[in-house]
Amino acid sequence: KSISELARLTxxxxxxxxxxxxxxxxxxxxxxDMLFNVDNxxxxxxxxxxxxxxxxxxxxxNLTQCETLEDLKLHLQSTDYGNFLQNEAGxxxxxxxxxxxxxxxxxxxxxxxxxxLPPLSQFFDFITYGYMIDNIILLITGTLHNRSISxxxxxxxxxxxxEELGSLGIAQTAKDLYNAVLVDxxxxxxxxxxxxxxxxxxxHIEIIRNTLYKAYLEAFFEFCQSIGGSTADMMLPILQFExxxxxxxxxxxxxxxxxxxxxRAKLFPRCGRLYPDGLSRLAKADDYEQVxxxxxxxxxxxxxxxxxxxxxxxxxxxxxxxxxxxxxxxNAFMNQFHFxxxxxxxxxxxxxxRNIVWISECIAQQxxxxxxxxxxxx
Amino acid sequence: MGSLFRSEExxxxxLYLQSDSAYHCLGELGELGLVQFRDLNPDVNAFNRRYVNExxxxxxxxxxxxxxxxxxxxxxxxxxxxAEEPDVPLPSDMLELEGQFEKLEAEIREINSNQERLxxxxxxxxxxxxxxxxxxxxxxxxxxxFTAGVHFSMGEEAAxxxxxxxxxxxxxxxxxxxxxxxxxxxxxxxxxxCRGNVFMRHEPIDVELTDPVSGEPIDKNVFIIFHQGDQLRxxxxxxxxxxxxxxxxxxxxxxxRREILMGVSTRIEDLxxxxxxxxxxxxxxxxxxxxxxRGWSTKVAKMKAIYHTLNLFDVxxxxxxxxxxxxxxxxDLDSIQYALQTGHERSGSSVQPILHLMKTPLNPPTYNKx
Numbered sequence: 001k002s003i004s005e006l007a008r009l010t011x012x013x014x015x016x017x018x019x020x021x022x023x024x025x026x027x028x029x030x031x032x033d034m035l036f037n038v039d040n041x042x043x044x045x046x047x048x049x050x051x052x053x054x055x056x057x058x059x060x061x062n063l064t065q066c067e068t069l070e071d072l073k074l075h076l077q078s079t080d081y082g083n084f085l086q087n088e089a090g091x092x093x094x095x096x097x098x099x100x101x102x103x104x105x106x107x108x109x110x111x112x113x114x115x116x117l118p119p120l121s122q123f124f125d126f127i128t129y130g131y132m133i134d135n136i137i138l139l140i141t142g143t144l145h146n147r148s149i150s151x152x153x154x155x156x157x158x159x160x161x162x163e164e165l166g167s168l169g170i171a172q173t174a175k176d177l178y179n180a181v182l183v184d185x186x187x188x189x190x191x192x193x194x195x196x197x198x199x200x201x202x203x204h205i206e207i208i209r210n211t212l213y214k215a216y217l218e219a220f221f222e223f224c225q226s227i228g229g230s231t232a233d234m235m236l237p238i239l240q241f242e243x244x245x246x247x248x249x250x251x252x253x254x255x256x257x258x259x260x261x262x263x264r265a266k267l268f269p270r271c272g273r274l275y276p277d278g279l280s281r282l283a284k285a286d287d288y289e290q291v292x293x294x295x296x297x298x299x300x301x302x303x304x305x306x307x308x309x310x311x312x313x314x315x316x317x318x319x320x321x322x323x324x325x326x327x328x329x330x331n332a333f334m335n336q337f338h339f340x341x342x343x344x345x346x347x348x349x350x351x352x353x354r355n356i357v358w359i360s361e362c363i364a365q366q367x368x369x370x371x372x373x374x375x376x377x378x
Numbered sequence: 379m380g381s382l383f384r385s386e387e388x389x390x391x392x393l394y395l396q397s398d399s400a401y402h403c404l405g406e407l408g409e410l411g412l413v414q415f416r417d418l419n420p421d422v423n424a425f426n427r428r429y430v431n432e433x434x435x436x437x438x439x440x441x442x443x444x445x446x447x448x449x450x451x452x453x454x455x456x457x458x459x460x461a462e463e464p465d466v467p468l469p470s471d472m473l474e475l476e477g478q479f480e481k482l483e484a485e486i487r488e489i490n491s492n493q494e495r496l497x498x499x500x501x502x503x504x505x506x507x508x509x510x511x512x513x514x515x516x517x518x519x520x521x522x523x524f525t526a527g528v529h530f531s532m533g534e535e536a537a538x539x540x541x542x543x544x545x546x547x548x549x550x551x552x553x554x555x556x557x558x559x560x561x562x563x564x565x566x567x568x569x570x571x572c573r574g575n576v577f578m579r580h581e582p583i584d585v586e587l588t589d590p591v592s593g594e595p596i597d598k599n600v601f602i603i604f605h606q607g608d609q610l611r612x613x614x615x616x617x618x619x620x621x622x623x624x625x626x627x628x629x630x631x632x633x634x635r636r637e638i639l640m641g642v643s644t645r646i647e648d649l650x651x652x653x654x655x656x657x658x659x660x661x662x663x664x665x666x667x668x669x670x671x672r673g674w675s676t677k678v679a680k681m682k683a684i685y686h687t688l689n690l691f692d693v694x695x696x697x698x699x700x701x702x703x704x705x706x707x708x709x710d711l712d713s714i715q716y717a718l719q720t721g722h723e724r725s726g727s728s729v730q731p732i733l734h735l736m737k738t739p740l741n742p743p744t745y746n747k748x
Contacts, residue, residue: 062423070434071425078424086442149619163563166620170571170613180571184563 033230037339039117044337049343050108051333053080055352056378063359064371069097072360094360101353106158109346119227123339125186126220127346131160133216137209139168140177140200147282154263162186173199174208190215203258210250210267217243221271227339233341234332241328243272244301245321251282251291252317273298300324322375326351330377386707388742393702394732400691400700403721403731404684405466410717413704414743427689435472436666436682442479443675445616450664450671452593457668460676466684475674482667489660496656497590500649505555505598506626507642508583510635513553513628516579550611551604556623558582558597564621568603571613577604583655602628689693699729703736707745 044052055063059079066072069092073085084100085092113124135156142152149169156165164181171177177200178191194211198204217239224235247268254264265283268274274282274294281294295301304324308317315323325347332344355374362371385420395403407413411571419427427433467475504562556564561580568578580601589596601623605614618625629635691702711733718731 065423066425071423074425074430074434076422086437087444089441149616149623163560164567164620166622167567167571167617169620170616176571181567183570184566288465 002189033337040120040339043112043115043120044341047341049347050080051341051345054348054377055079055356060326060355060374060376061358063356064368065360066363069094069104069360069364072097072356072363079274094357094364096356097360098353101356102158105349105353107348108349109159112342120339120342122223123227123342126216126223127343128159129187129190129216129220130213132156132162132185133160133190133209133212135160136168136187136212137183137205139165140171140205140208141202143169144200144202144205156210171200174204182281187212187216190219207259207263207267209229210246213246214267214269216369217246217269218271224339230335230338231340234335234338235343238325238328238332238340238343241325243269244274244278245325247272247274247279247282248291248295248317250303251285252288255287319375322351326375326377351375352377380748382748385742386709386747388445388705389708389743390736390738390740390742391588391704391706391733392736393704395691395700395702396727396729396731397698397700398727399722399725399731400688400727401469401684402466402725403506403718404687405680406683406717406721406724407714408466408680408687408712410710411748412714413706414689415690416703416705417704418701419690428693429685429688432469432472432685433682433689435476436678436685439476439479439678440675440682442483443671443678445483445595446479446664446667446671447675448485449490450668453661453664455661455664455668457671460673466678466680469681471677472681475677479674486660486667489656489663493653493656493660494590494645494650496653497588500588500646500653501587502626503642503646503649504585505583505600505624507646508585508637509553509555509600509602509626509628510639510642512581513602514632514635514639515581516602517632519726525584536693549604549606551602551628552611552614552618552625553600553602553628554618554623554625555583555600556580556618556621558599561599561601561620561621564601564617564623567621568614569618571617572605572610575606575610576614578602644662705745707747 059075062075063072066075073092076085077083081101081104084104085097088096088100109124109127113121113128116124131350138156139149139152143149149166153166162185164185167181168177171180174194174196178188178195182188182191190212193215194208200208210275221236221239221243224232224239250264250267261283264280268279268282270276272279278294278297282291285291285294288315294304295305304320305317308315329344329347332338332340355377358374359371362368424430447457565578565580568576578601582597582600584598586595587598588594603614605611615625629638688700691700694701715733718733722731
C-alpha cells in the first residue's frame with residue numbers, strides 16, 4: 001500500500017513540476033537558480049570556459065614587446081586563439097588579424113545562439129540588434145557617399161546580418177527605409193519614432209542612429225526586467241551605464257553642431273540612472289564644464305570625469321568609459337545562473353579584439369609611444 | 379630495474395654540444411626517442427628565442443603542405459604511405475625544400491584560379507541558357523493565354539506583353555538569377571519598395587549548379603520582372619544588386635532568343651572540353667605531388683621538432699657551445715652516447731659532444747619501457 005502511495009505522490013509531484021514549467025511565473029523562476037541548468041547549463045559552462053581564455057595582463061605585456069606582426073602571431077599561438085592565423089598566405093596585415101579575431105568571436109556566438117532555447121535565444125537576438133543598427137547606418141552613409149553596395153557589404157559586422165541588408169541602397173527617406181526594407185526585420189519595432197519624410201543626410205542619419213539605439217536599449221532594458229532574477233540584477237546596471245554613456249556622448253558631440261536642444265533631449269535613452277533629472281540638465285548644457293557638473297552628482301560618473309582629458313598621460317573620457325564598462329562586465333561573472341555572462345563575454349571579447357588591433361597598429365606603424373593605451377581586462 | 383608498474387631509473391644529464399654538430403646530434407637523439415629536454419629559457423618569449431626564424435620557415439613550409447594536402451583531398455586522390463620513414467633532413471636541405479614547395483603551391487594556385495574562371499564562365503552561360511528558355515516559356519504561355527483569352531493570371535501577363543509590344547520602351551523587363559534561399563525576401567522587398575508596381579515571376583532551375591569558388595552545389599531560381607519607367611528600373615536594379623542577383627541582358631524578340639540560345643549551347647560545349655582538359659592536368663599534377671607529400675611532411679615535422687628542442691638549449695656566451703639538460707634512462711646511456719657519436723661524425727665538427735650526469739633533487743619524469 002505504501003509503495004502505491006509513494007507512486008501516486010511522485011506522479012503528482014511530477015505533474016506539479018510539469019505544470020509549473022508551463023506557467024508564466026516560472027519563466028522567472030526557471031531563469032534563476034533551480035531550473036536554470038536544465039536549459040542553459042551547458043552554455044553557461046561553455047562560456048565560463050571561454051572566459052578563462054581571455055588574454056591576461058602577462059599576454060598583453062608580451063604582445064607589446066613584439067617587433068613585428070609575425071611575433072604577435074607566434075605569441076597568440078600559445079593562447080586560446082591557437083592557430084587562427086595559420087593558413088594565411090602572404091604578409092600579415094592588421095586588417096587580416098582583425099578579420100580573423102572577429103571571425104573567431106562570430107563562430108563562438110553563432111554556436112551559442114544555435115544551441116540556446118528561449119528566453120536565452122531572445123537574449124542573444126537582442127545582442128545582435130545593436131550590430132544590425134550599426135550595419136544599417138554604415139550602409140546608408142555609404143550609399144550617401146555613392147559607394148557601391150558590393151563594396152560596403154563586406155564591411156558590415158557579421159553578427160548584424162539580415163537578409164534585407166543588401167537592399168538598403170534604395171532608400172531615399174526614412175519612411176522609404178521603413179516601408180521598403182525594415183518593416184520585415186526585428187528592427188521594425190524600434191523604428192516607430194524615426195519615420196519621417198525628411199531626406200537622408202549626414203545629420204539626419206545620426207539622429208536616426210541614436211533614435212534607433214535609444215529604442216533598442218529601452219526594449220532590451222524592459223526585456224531584462226521581465227526576465228527578473230539574477231539576470232535583471234546583473235544586466236540592468238550594465239544597460240543603465242550604456243544609456244548614460246550615450247547621453248553624455250550625444251551631449252558632448254552635439255556642441256557646435258546644428259542639433260537643437262529639444263532634438264538632443266529626444267535622443268537620450270531613458271533607462272539610465274540619469275533619468276529624469278540628469279537628462280533634463282544635460283539637455284540644457286552648453287559646454288563641457290556643465291556636463292561635468294551634471295556628472296558630479298553621481299558618484300561613479302564623477303570619478304570617470306575626474307582627470308579625463310586629452311593631454312599627455314591623461315586618459316580620454318572614452319577610454320575611461322571603456323574601462324568602467326570592462327569592470328561592470330567582469331563583475332557579471334561573479335554571479336551564477338544568469339544571462340549576463342553571455343553579454344559580458346561578447347563585450348569583453350570585443351574589447352580584447354580592440355586591444356589586440358590597437359597593439360598591432362602600433363607595431364605595424366612602428367610608433368610605440370601609445371602602445372600601452374589598451375584597456376587591460378584581467 | 380623497470381617494469382610496467384615502475385618507471386625506469388632516470389638521470390638528469392647535462393649535454394654540451396658544439397653549434398655545428400648540435401643539429402645532427404639532436405637528429406640522432408630524436409630518432410632514438412629516449413631523452414626528454416628541460417626548458418632552460420623559461421623567461422624568454424617565443425619570438426626572442428635563438429632559432430625562431432628556422433621554426434618560422436618550417437611553419438611556412440607546413441602551411442604550404444597543408445594547402446597541398448587539402449587540394450589533394452578535394453580531388454579525391456589517395457595519398458601513398460611511404461614504405462619507410464625518411465631520414466632527418468640536413469639543415470642545408472631546407473632551402474631546397476622551401477623552393478620546391480613554393481613552386482608547387484604557386485602552380486596549384488594558378489591552375490585553381492584558371493579553373494575557377496572557366497567554371498564561372500560556364501555557370502554564367504548555363505544560367506543565361508535557362509533564363510532564355512524560361513522567358514521563351516513565359517512569353518509562349520502568355521501568347522497562348524492571349525489567343526485563348528481564358529486564364530486570368532495569364533491574362534495579366536498577356537496584357538503586359540501587349541503593352542510591351544505597343545509602348546516599346548516604356549514597359550521594360552529584367553531577367554536574372556538569384557539563389558533560392560533569398561527569393562522570398564527578395565520578392566517581398568521588391569513588392570514593398572516598388573509599391574506593387576512591378577510584376578514578377580520566378581521559376582526554380584532544376585539542373586544542379588555548382589558554385590565556382592567553393593565547389594558546392596547551389597540552387598537558383600530564374601526571375602523576370604516587368605517594370606515601367608526609369609525610376610522603377612533603377613530601383614529594381616539596386617534591389618537586385620543588394621540581394622546579389624545576377625541580371626542578364628535578355629533579347630526582346632523570339633528570333634534573337636533562338637539565335638542566342640544556339641550560340642550559348644555551342645559555347646557551353648567548348649567550355650566543357652577546356653574544363654575537362656584543365657581538371658585532367660590538375661589531377662596529374664596533384665597525383666605527382668601525392669607520391670611524395672607524406673615523406674615531405676615527415677621531414678618538415680622532424681626539422682621543426684629539432685629546432686624547437688634547440689630553442690630549449692642555453693646558448694653559451696662565446697656562441698660556440700650549446701648547453702642543454704635532459705632526462706635519460708640509466709639503462710640506455712650507451713645507446714645515447716652512440717647516437718651522439720654518430721651525430722658528431724656526421725657533422726664533421728671538431729669538438730666531441732659531452733654528456734655528463736648530474737645529481738639533482740628534482741623529481742624525474744616517469745618512463746615505462748614497452
